[in-house]
Amino acid sequence: MDHATADVLYGFGMAKVCVFCGGTPLTKEHVLPRWLKVALDPRVQRHRYIRLSVDAVRHHDAPPLNEQVKVVCSDCNSGWMNQLEENVRYFLPDLIRGNLCTLDAEAQRALAAWSLKTMLMFQHTHPADARGVIPAGDFTSFHETCEPTRSMLGRLGFMNYPPDDAVPLVDTQCQGYSADGVRRTAWITTLKIGCMVVQIIRAPDVAAGKRLAPFDFLPSLRPIWPTNELIEWPLPAAIPYEMMPALAHPDDLDLTIVPA
Template sequence: MAKVCVFCGCTPLTKEHVLPRWLKVALDPTVRQHRYIRLSVDAVRHHEAPPLNEQVKSVCSNCNSGWMNQLEENVRHFLPDLIRGNPCTLDAEAQRALAAWSLKTMLMFQHTHPADARGVIPASDFASFHVTREPTRSMLGRLGFMNYPPDDSVPLVDTLCQGYSADGVRSTGWITTLKIGCMVVQTIRAPDVAEGKRLTPFEPLPSLRPIWPTDAPIKWPLPAAIPYELMSALAHPDDLDLTIMPT
């Protein structure tokens, strides 16, 4: 358990729901609401729990009720439609909001694990997110579509986090993947990109669209679904195959 806020270093700490309870409007009550988590640092770990009950005590009251709450409000009007696969359109503002919210959510998922199981996402990324409240130029984000789980054979909520290292330096990059219902959101963190440079955005695909940096409006649902069997390959590529471009 954190002793000070993982974002700003202040106290006192308050409990934060990792997934907001208002998301229950988007979750099918006939599907057992569980989740499967795999956190990759030096080992693979598994954990299951009701998806809307998970809380962490790692943020202060000012962060929790202030800017973090605002990130929730920024996605509240369209996030249930993404999860259920209902038709909607994401403009640039909505894409930025989704990229920020999903990053905040995956940072909180890190703290559902014991302290010795963390380390994929370094403290410096928590601190920079507190300042900018959005992904950095060393990050890419993309949104994917997956068919809503037909039954308990496919997790309703699935989170995966993969760390990468190079030249003996640990945690030089990472990928987080969050799936809730039909929605799959990824944040890809490369080693620090120099000033005046930026990662080359992903090419749009029938089942995946870039959302950070923002791209053209996205009509949801996407025309093709990612088979759940490809979830692990999508979330755990062998390396960070990224290129850098001038800003």
């Protein structure tokens, strides 16, 4: 299915076909897997959904593992999407709780793919009129490769585990950007669960023979897509939660395109 057809079929209203492949029947998908219960402190329950833009903030407080969407078909749900869950199951709880672990390149690729899948599902926890930051074509592209594209960067950040409900346990935010008068040609999504903060940054399409320059290493942030460097977790510095808006909603993406 081409991207233009996907935009017409999905329309970001109530999906009638799978947002990834256009298949049916649709099934319910937990946005966050129930098995993550082992990583979450039951005393901390506050959950904030996607912030669509700096001017439109939607809050919803609910148990973080209860959220479901019905926008994917049974083949996608039980097939490649389930495999993405299995690929991170052995290390994701350690990231969330800030436990010692090491992420090699394979684990980082798995984390980037799972995070992108989860962020795309969070888009559909909103009413139809509040969606559209991430276009339908990016759902289709993800289904084709099951990983971020060369027009994307990913990075992993560290925050201290929330001491109480004053800081959301789960915080997901998404910001669209415009270029050359075309709306939403780029976007940035940020997913925080406990200590783990993952960002996926989508630039306007990068031409063949080019690539995005990875982010620099920082004490509180490490690149995970693309990357070949080991990550020792937890990182040596924590991002204050008060910095979340600046992290998730920079004024511009400030990305550099270099030869591949």
